[in-house]
Amino acid sequence: MLAETIASASRSPAAIRRSILEMLHRARASHLGPCMSVVEALAAIYASVDLEPIRRRARDRSRVIVSKGHCAAAVYATLAHYGLLSFDQLQSYCADGSLLAGHVSHAVDGVEHSTGALGHGLPVACGCAFGLRNLRADHSHVYCLVGDGEMQEGSNWEAIMLAAHHRLSNLTLLVDSNRISSITATANVINLFPLEDRFQAFGWTPYAVDGHSPAAIADTLARIRHRGELAAVVCNTIKGYGVPFAENQPIWHYRSLNDDLFQQALTNLDEAVRS
Amino acid sequence: MRTRIIDSLFTAMREHEDIFFLTADMGINLVERFAQAYPDRFLNVGIAEQNLIGVAAGLANAGFRPFVYTISNFLVHRAFEQIRIDVALHRYPITLLGTSSGFDNAPLGPTHHILDEWGSLRAIPGIDIYCPASTTYAAGLVPLQLARNNPAYVRIPKGSFDHPALGAGDTIYLPKRDATSLLVAYGATVPACLAVHESKAPASLLVLNRLRPLEDLRLPLSSHRRVLVVEDHFAHAGLYSLLCQYANEQSLPCRLHTAAPDTYNLHTGATERFYHSMYRMDEPSLTAFINA
Numbered sequence: 001m002l003a004e005t006i007a008s009a010s011r012s013p014a015a016i017r018r019s020i021l022e023m024l025h026r027a028r029a030s031h032l033g034p035c036m037s038v039v040e041a042l043a044a045i046y047a048s049v050d051l052e053p054i055r056r057r058a059r060d061r062s063r064v065i066v067s068k069g070h071c072a073a074a075v076y077a078t079l080a081h082y083g084l085l086s087f088d089q090l091q092s093y094c095a096d097g098s099l100l101a102g103h104v105s106h107a108v109d110g111v112e113h114s115t116g117a118l119g120h121g122l123p124v125a126c127g128c129a130f131g132l133r134n135l136r137a138d139h140s141h142v143y144c145l146v147g148d149g150e151m152q153e154g155s156n157w158e159a160i161m162l163a164a165h166h167r168l169s170n171l172t173l174l175v176d177s178n179r180i181s182s183i184t185a186t187a188n189v190i191n192l193f194p195l196e197d198r199f200q201a202f203g204w205t206p207y208a209v210d211g212h213s214p215a216a217i218a219d220t221l222a223r224i225r226h227r228g229e230l231a232a233v234v235c236n237t238i239k240g241y242g243v244p245f246a247e248n249q250p251i252w253h254y255r256s257l258n259d260d261l262f263q264q265a266l267t268n269l270d271e272a273v274r275s
Numbered sequence: 276m277r278t279r280i281i282d283s284l285f286t287a288m289r290e291h292e293d294i295f296f297l298t299a300d301m302g303i304n305l306v307e308r309f310a311q312a313y314p315d316r317f318l319n320v321g322i323a324e325q326n327l328i329g330v331a332a333g334l335a336n337a338g339f340r341p342f343v344y345t346i347s348n349f350l351v352h353r354a355f356e357q358i359r360i361d362v363a364l365h366r367y368p369i370t371l372l373g374t375s376s377g378f379d380n381a382p383l384g385p386t387h388h389i390l391d392e393w394g395s396l397r398a399i400p401g402i403d404i405y406c407p408a409s410t411t412y413a414a415g416l417v418p419l420q421l422a423r424n425n426p427a428y429v430r431i432p433k434g435s436f437d438h439p440a441l442g443a444g445d446t447i448y449l450p451k452r453d454a455t456s457l458l459v460a461y462g463a464t465v466p467a468c469l470a471v472h473e474s475k476a477p478a479s480l481l482v483l484n485r486l487r488p489l490e491d492l493r494l495p496l497s498s499h500r501r502v503l504v505v506e507d508h509f510a511h512a513g514l515y516s517l518l519c520q521y522a523n524e525q526s527l528p529c530r531l532h533t534a535a536p537d538t539y540n541l542h543t544g545a546t547e548r549f550y551h552s553m554y555r556m557d558e559p560s561l562t563a564f565i566n567a
Binding site: 059063065106112113114115116117119120122123124125126127128129130131132134135154155158159161162165 | 318320323328329331332337338339357360364365
């Protein structure tokens with residue numbers, strides 16, 4: 001399976017999803033739902049940044065801070081497909097002694113910051129943005145990715161207020177808005193929708209896009225950079241996207257793939273790509 | 276203490292262009308000059324301490340060395356998870372400058388008594404902990420920290436105590452001939468302990484300007500029949516507890532006692548002396564202990 005993956009290595013969302021499924025199945029790991037919803041947003045971010053400075057950890061590199069650390073398998077797979085992490089390392093996901101834990105770890109090549117407790121990424125991304133501004137690194141940008149459930153964390157709003165006050169236009173926030181948090185629909189817990197109105201009220205320029213359209217996300221990120229806006233992009237996504245039996249099912253935040261379901265998921269993925 | 280540290284930080288910012296000063300809207304008549312002299316390296320994040328630490332971590336990620344200033348309880352307790360994950364896990368060279376320690380804010384009530392903050396940080400590996408007992412040590416602390424370059428917390432007592440016997444070392448041991456007891460103190464408890472040491476009482480004195488990592492303390496701890504740890508912090512999480520562990524690990528035949536608060540206190544004290552007396556940390560109580 002691995003050889004096939006390498007042979008078919010590409011930056012397509014389908015290829016990244018296949019790698020994620022392999023990792024989750026091999027490790028019998030959870031978080032399939034959020035890993036599947038976030039793929040296009042992650043890919044769009046890495047497609048829009050200069051990878052070489054990230055690879056050599058240049059001080060003025062662009063930063064990608066993934067705050068929803070539980071989508072680690074998606075992050076690692078995306079890093080591999082973008083050449084920042086070796087495919088070999090993906091095999092060790094959640095294995096004994098591996099550095100690839102089930103939440104994003106800065107011990108892994110290409111990862112800026114360890115996350116896992118929600119509400120940490122955006123403050124850190126703000127700090128990176130202040131730092132890059134100080135360094136006059138206008139060519140670089142900071143992207144932060146959060147989940148819509150995570151927007152219930154107060155620390156995010158502390159950072160949102162500060163970024164607006166200082167017009168941190170070298171920072172862009174993407175929200176993986178799959179509308180399901182840990183155990184139920186986010187709207188049933190604390191309904192923040194439409195998130196765009198919240199961002200607008202806090203002085204940010206809001207955008208809403210189809211979070212499974214790489215072109216739509218890429219176009220929006222390019223427009224934001226061009227206009228120099230402090231912007232939040234609400235990526236409307238489906239939790240578990242591409243794996244029909246898991247789509248919009250809260251339990252797939254936790255459930256892991258057995259052999260049958262893994263094969264079924266791969267078949268579904270292949271059919272989706274063909275169709 | 277605070278002025279010495281802030282003065283030396285201000286001076287260091289001229290030479291070290293990677294120092295970044297952050298506050299959570301604290302430090303009136305103290306931090307304004309940073310904003311004026313170094314507007315690109317000064318940030319008031321507002322009353323938002325989680326963000327304060329997160330932003331500092333992001334700046335450290337971008338190659339800066341943040342110094343973060345506010346009152347200790349807001350700094351440590353409010354942002355504990357940010358310190359744990361965003362600072363300590365990443366080993367970022369961030370210096371946390373916390374004021375108003377112990378009973379420094381006595382009349383302001385128990386929300387502002389800071390008796391459990393560095394003990395909380397003890398639970399987190401890799402953070403150096405300082406508590407200057409003298410302005411001499413405080414004045415040299417920023418250069419020391421810049422050289423060591425570790426994540427660090429500085430517990431800053433109020434006042435400007437100094438004494439020729441207290442040098443610039445992390446650990447100061449003042450033995451006394453025929454002393455049967457050793458007083459161990461840091462920060463705000465040092466003046467009373469030093470006074471007792473300088474009296475006729477048979478007491479040696481050990482002053483710790485740095486609480487973690489500890490230097491070699493085997494000689495002072497093993498040279499006295501009784502050791503009294505005097506601290507404006509809960510003993511169960513503070514230096515008493517730390518030295519009990521140290522003595523056990525070093526197999527030292529010493530007997531440790533404590534003079535410290537043991538719980539939150541709803542009764543108001545006009546000054547810290549009310550509590551120091553209550554918890555037998557004042558000079559008469561210490562003398563009585565030594566002579567008992």
